[in-house]
Amino acid sequence: MRLAMYFLVSGTFTMGFAQGVDQSSGTEPAGNQQLAANVNSRYVVERAEIHPEGLEHRLGNPLLTLVKALPGQAFDSAAVEELAQKIRRQLPAYQVVLKVARGAERDQLRVTFELIRKGNGTDVVVPRFSYHSKQNFTFGADANLRRGDYTVSAGALTDQDELMERYSGIRFGAQRQAVGAGRVRFGLGVELWRTQWNPTLEAAVTDAVVNDPDAAGNVEIYRTRTQFRPFVAVRLFEPLEWEAGVSAHRLQMQSPAARHELSNAAYTSLRLERRWKSSEREQKLTADYEFRVGTSTLGSDFLYRRHLATAAYRYEHNHDVLIASAMAGWINGRAPLFERFVLGNSRTLRGWSKWDVAPLGSDQVAHGSVDYSYREFRVVYDAGSSRAFGGDRKLRQSVAVGYGRGFGFLIAFPLREGRMDPIFMLGMNF
Amino acid sequence: MPRWPIAWVGVTCLTAGLLLPVEQPQPLRPRRLAEELFVNAPDLRVIDGRIAEKLKNGAGVALDYHLALFSGSRTIARRRTFERFTFSYDLWEENYTVSTLRKPRSAASRMNAREAERWCLDHLPMKVTGLGENDEIWLRLEIRAARDHGDSEWLSEQGLNLGRLIDALGKIDERKPDQWMREAGPFRLRDLAPGRTP
Numbered sequence: 001m002r003l004a005m006y007f008l009v010s011g012t013f014t015m016g017f018a019q020g021v022d023q024s025s026g027t028e029p030a031g032n033q034q035l036a037a038n039v040n041s042r043y044v045v046e047r048a049e050i051h052p053e054g055l056e057h058r059l060g061n062p063l064l065t066l067v068k069a070l071p072g073q074a075f076d077s078a079a080v081e082e083l084a085q086k087i088r089r090q091l092p093a094y095q096v097v098l099k100v101a102r103g104a105e106r107d108q109l110r111v112t113f114e115l116i117r118k119g120n121g122t123d124v125v126v127p128r129f130s131y132h133s134k135q136n137f138t139f140g141a142d143a144n145l146r147r148g149d150y151t152v153s154a155g156a157l158t159d160q161d162e163l164m165e166r167y168s169g170i171r172f173g174a175q176r177q178a179v180g181a182g183r184v185r186f187g188l189g190v191e192l193w194r195t196q197w198n199p200t201l202e203a204a205v206t207d208a209v210v211n212d213p214d215a216a217g218n219v220e221i222y223r224t225r226t227q228f229r230p231f232v233a234v235r236l237f238e239p240l241e242w243e244a245g246v247s248a249h250r251l252q253m254q255s256p257a258a259r260h261e262l263s264n265a266a267y268t269s270l271r272l273e274r275r276w277k278s279s280e281r282e283q284k285l286t287a288d289y290e291f292r293v294g295t296s297t298l299g300s301d302f303l304y305r306r307h308l309a310t311a312a313y314r315y316e317h318n319h320d321v322l323i324a325s326a327m328a329g330w331i332n333g334r335a336p337l338f339e340r341f342v343l344g345n346s347r348t349l350r351g352w353s354k355w356d357v358a359p360l361g362s363d364q365v366a367h368g369s370v371d372y373s374y375r376e377f378r379v380v381y382d383a384g385s386s387r388a389f390g391g392d393r394k395l396r397q398s399v400a401v402g403y404g405r406g407f408g409f410l411i412a413f414p415l416r417e418g419r420m421d422p423i424f425m426l427g428m429n430f
Numbered sequence: 431m432p433r434w435p436i437a438w439v440g441v442t443c444l445t446a447g448l449l450l451p452v453e454q455p456q457p458l459r460p461r462r463l464a465e466e467l468f469v470n471a472p473d474l475r476v477i478d479g480r481i482a483e484k485l486k487n488g489a490g491v492a493l494d495y496h497l498a499l500f501s502g503s504r505t506i507a508r509r510r511t512f513e514r515f516t517f518s519y520d521l522w523e524e525n526y527t528v529s530t531l532r533k534p535r536s537a538a539s540r541m542n543a544r545e546a547e548r549w550c551l552d553h554l555p556m557k558v559t560g561l562g563e564n565d566e567i568w569l570r571l572e573i574r575a576a577r578d579h580g581d582s583e584w585l586s587e588q589g590l591n592l593g594r595l596i597d598a599l600g601k602i603d604e605r606k607p608d609q610w611m612r613e614a615g616p617f618r619l620r621d622l623a624p625g626r627t628p
Contacts, residue, residue: 429589
């Protein structure tokens with residue numbers, strides 16, 4: 001624990017590297033952390049190659065430029081490993097083996113990224129599994145069949161955590177990766193969902209019909225939701241990806257029966273993901289901005305604009321993990337319920353029930369969260385503010401304690417006066 | 431057919447099996463220098479197998495050393511000392527370098543694998559100030575490779591990958607060598623003259 005606190009307080013570590021047989025140093029010689037962490041950092045990269053030859057073009061210019069820039073630089077094992085990780089992410093159909101060996105000249109090293117094509121394979125992934133004492137179970141499984149650059153997937157899901165509704169059903173997807181020198185991927189998804197609504201939300205809809213006709217027109221509930229979503233994603237440069245597509249929904253409305261409405265939106269998003277990794281610590285920054293517009297040009301009955309910006313920073317050192325995240329979003333116009341923002345689930349305002357925060361979802365939200373864990377013990381603080389249909393904004397806060405980072409549980413409490421009902425969550429990735 | 435030859439062979443095999451030496455890890459050898467205890471682990475090979483392979487591929491490897499001292503009972507540690515050592519292998523000079531993380535920072539280079547392992551133990555002192563000379567003492571050394579997020583992580587932001595989980599479960603035995611444990615004791619401080627083992 002003392003060591004962990006030391007890491008947390010000191011923040012940065014620049015270790016001294018002493019040449020010679022044994023040398024203790026209170027003073028730090030000039031040089032970077034890598035110099036201390038890896039003795040080979042005093043050597044220079046002589047050659048950097050992609051094997052087998054002929055696969056270089058699949059990398060795309062940004063990554064290839066980074067590989068080609070290695071010769072002449074001081075060897076940095078963390079940077080080279082990070083480059084290998086980037087190649088793995090860009091070429092998921094290949095296994096990337098990093099090999100470092102002596103160069104032809106003294107004090108020089110040869111770096112080889114060996115690409116081995118993975119066989120055609122099938123993965124079964126459980127994207128969500130959680131129990132929430134207010135929302136019950138959320139569970140899904142996807143089977144992915146990979147053939148070269150093509151991936152076909154099929155899955156089933158029942159989810160009452162992400163949106164105001166419980167949606168259950170099946171989904172299919174097809175995707176081609178690494179087109180256009182590895183920078184472009186495109187695909188499409190088809191989703192067939194049946195919805196269930198919480199009585200609190202149904203009561204709020206009834207109440208809106210009686211008391212607030214403006215809101216009532218905005219919050220119609222539906223029985224089924226079918227989505228068709230073609231998209232294209234382009235890696236503009238290494239940490240930044242742009243995606244654009246169309247999200248076409250057909251909704252079977254609850255009443256009157258057999259009435260359908262279309263919610264067709266064009267969307268575009270920018271996603272930035274950056275990692276810094278050394279032998280001692282790892283940092284990751286992700287930022288995402290998405291803009292959706294429901295427009296009559298696409299035949300949509302719902303006309304709206306939706307902005308959502310999220311950012312997260314993760315710092316991991318030894319047994320300490322600190323994650324700070326923020327989210328802000330707003331909607332203009334009449335958006336369907338599945339587009340409305342949710343606070344009070346397993347990832348936001350964890351001590352609150354989403355049906356207490358805003359039973360019909362929110363059209364403006366701001367949320368921040370600090371999540372710290374030492375080994376498997378975890379403490380989370382959330383603060384969020386939301387607004388629905390021009391009502392008042394209210395800041396809400398909650399704290400949660402728990403055990404387990406990837407898979408574990410949390411007990412969350414709302415910070416408010418009066419009675420505090422804890423919320424229990426069990427599962428993964430929340 | 432007489433059964434005695436079969437019985438004779440069976441008894442011989444059983445006796446031989448019982449008498450065969452079972453390879454057991456050697457206990458730690460503590461030594462005292464003034465008010466500090468140090469340990470030796472004669473048969474402990476940390477730089478071996480996958481770790482040696484990784485080092486010889488130019489990568490750095492961090493190992494967490496944790497030494498615990500028990501007195502009175504073996505359930506609650508009375509003293510602890512820990513350090514993270516970062517190893518690297520000089521690809522041209524073909525020798526090892528080790529450095530510590532905490533201040534005062536130390537590093538040593540141009541060592542072979544055994545010297546590097548020994549250097550780490552020599553930089554893991556356990557204070558014995560305040561312990562009775564006649565108290566029974568046990569020591570436990572645990573070494574663990576620092577967690578590495580590999581490409582094969584089965585639980586990620588994308589979810590739980592059942593294929594990788596099965597692979598990971600299948601590789602549990604392969605991963606065991608990345609953790610080591612050795613113990614010593616019981617012994618008394620009074621038996622530890624400077625530089626002597628009990």
